[in-house]
Structures are given as C-alpha cells and as structure tokens.
Amino acid sequence: MEPLKEMFNLSFYEKFTTAFVSVDRDFNKDGFLRDVTQNMEALSLNGRLRNTSLVLKSYLPATYKKALTTLYAVAPSLPRGYTSLVLPDFVALYGQDDFELSMEALRDFTSMGSSEFAVRTFIKADLKKALQIMNSWAEDKNVHVRRLASEGSRPRLPWSFKLDAIIENPSLTQGILEKLNKDPELYVRKSVANHLNDHSKDNVDYLIDVLSGWDVSNPHTAWIMKHASRSLIKKGNPAALQLFGFGGDVEVELTDLRLENDRLKLGDTLTFSFTLTSKEAQLRKMVVDYAIHYVKSAGGLSRKVFKLKEVQLMPGQHISISKRQTIQDFTTRKHYPGKHLLEIMVNGKVMATESFVL
Structure with missing residues (x-):
C-alpha cells in the first residue's frame, strides 16, 4: 500500500500547477515544480502539505489579498480531498493580519477538503473573535461549514495542537454545539459527538451536565449523546450509564x-x-x-x-x-x-x- 504522503507526488503537482497556469499565464510552473519537489522524499504527509504552502508563496502575487484572489480563482480546478488543504494552510500561514477576510476564505475553502486545522491558528490568535464567527457558521446552510464550526473548535482535534483555553473553559463552544445538536446530517453529528467526547478526558462533569439537558427523545440528539458518551460508558461511569437507562452495577x-x-x-x-x-x-x-x-x-x-x-x-x-x-x-x-x-x-x-x- 502506497504511503499517504504520496498524495503529494509529481503527478499531483503537475495537475496542481496546470490549474494555476489556467488562471495566470505568468505562473512559473517549472520553477514551482523544481522547488516543491526538492528533497520531497524526506518529508512526511503534513511536511509536504506545509512545504507546498511555503513554496507557493514565492510564486503568487506579493500581497496577501492578491494571492488570495488567485487561490479563489484556481480552487474550482484543484483536486478535492486532503491535498486541497493547501488552500486553508496558506491562509493560516499568511492571513493572520486580515482576520475577517481569512476566516471567510476558510469558510469558503472548507467544502473542498476541510479548514479544520487552519482555523485553529485563528482561534489561538483571537479566541473571542474566531468563536463569534464560528457561532454563525453553526447556522450555515452548507453542511461542510456547519461541521467546521464544531470540528475546528474541538479541544483535542487529532493531528493538531490542543486548544487549552477551551479545555480550561469548555462552555466557550457550548453555543456552537447547542445549535448543532439536532443536525440532520450525520457528518455534522459525528463531529459534535467527537467534540463532546474530547471533554471526557478533561471535563467529565461538564459533559454529563450538558448531555443531561439535551432532549433524548430527538433521534438525532440521542445519537450524538450516545456517541459523545462512548468513552465514559466504556469506563463504566455511573452518570453516563444512567443517561441511557443502564444504571450502575447490575446483578x-x-x-x-x-x-x-x-x-x-x-x-x-x-x-x-x-x-x-x-x-x-x-x-x-x-x-x-x-x-x-x-x-x-x-x-x-x-x-x-x-x-x-x-x-x-x-x-x-x-x-x-x-x-x-x-x-x-x-x-x-x-x-x-x-x-x-x-x-x-x-x-x-x-x-x-x-x-x-x-
């Protein structure tokens, strides 16, 4: 089985650069291919992702806003999936000084793959402003944007750094989760459940308190509650077991x-x-x-x-x-x-x- 890092290979970069040339005839395809593939074999999957963003900076317009305009133009022609994370990664690297514009770009790019990792850089930079914007995402018509509101603000998102402020004060994201706790899309509900399950590692009482106030008669909410409690149920937590009628010890x-x-x-x-x-x-x-x-x-x-x-x-x-x-x-x-x-x-x-x- 081919290593995951081979998603970023010469064949991908050929298609990637062709897409850029289609919107900017002056894009230096040969120079980009030379630089991005140099020492590529030594890089991991995420190393190749980050390297792509870093090299791309030298081949796009010098100002961030003009570079972002190029990314918007090329986005529809790029392959979907993990390799498309180059776009939000570029935004995270170079868009910190244009906070609202960059958050809007992350919202727009997330449908191609996901902006869940990139948005955490903005949460860390300005927690209050980022979560205010993400609260509005929780009401978006686009399923990918709604999921981003939950997934991007997870306290312990795998493959990313912890959000210590949310671990210390889990109620910071409760408004987002409350808006999504009846979401009709399983894709979103899985994220909400995983977000809550993160709290089982640090904030058990908070997790139980939140779930105790939710409507278990709603099938979508009940599904989230069950999956959010999975770690506690496996550990035999009495309060979590009680939520679903299992009680505690049984004869x-x-x-x-x-x-x-x-x-x-x-x-x-x-x-x-x-x-x-x-x-x-x-x-x-x-x-x-x-x-x-x-x-x-x-x-x-x-x-x-x-x-x-x-x-x-x-x-x-x-x-x-x-x-x-x-x-x-x-x-x-x-x-x-x-x-x-x-x-x-x-x-x-x-x-x-x-x-x-x-």
Missing part, C-alpha cells in the same frame, strides 16, 4: 467464558463466547464490552476497550454471546508476541478474564 452472572484457541499467531482469529444470566428482580438494560490488554514493544500491557452488545434481560433470563476478532496489524496498532489478557465487562465492571498467547 448478573457471567459463566462459561471460553476461547476457541488460546495460542494464536498474526492473522489468526480470536474467538470467544460466554453466557450472561440476570439475577435482577426486574428487566434491566446492560451494556456489554470487552477489553484486550495488548503486549507493548517494550513489555508491559496496553488496554483497549471494544464495544460488544447492548442487552435487556428479564429476571433469570440468560443470553449466549460470541465474538470473533482477527489479530492483524494496523497503522494504529502493531502486535507483539507474549501473553495477552481478555476481559468481559458489564456496565463497565470486569466480570471475567482469560488469557491467550500470541
């Missing part, structure tokens, strides 16, 4: 936890099964998860929780549950040999443990 018996094979190699499938029997006096909802303690490269274990099933059991009722998971490497997880642990949890409480060797 339940877990028996017959079995592994089909407790000695595996990379590429094999971990298969396990068990039985739950309710000891409650009434119908109870339960959330069933499992965790694997993976062996780390330096030894020791690292725990990862996975969703399994939500069940409702009558008094004395039992249910058999099974799961298969392939043991394979991902970009985010590499497996190492040794003894791994498997845990089964009900409402966040560990009910049974087994081990397997990789």
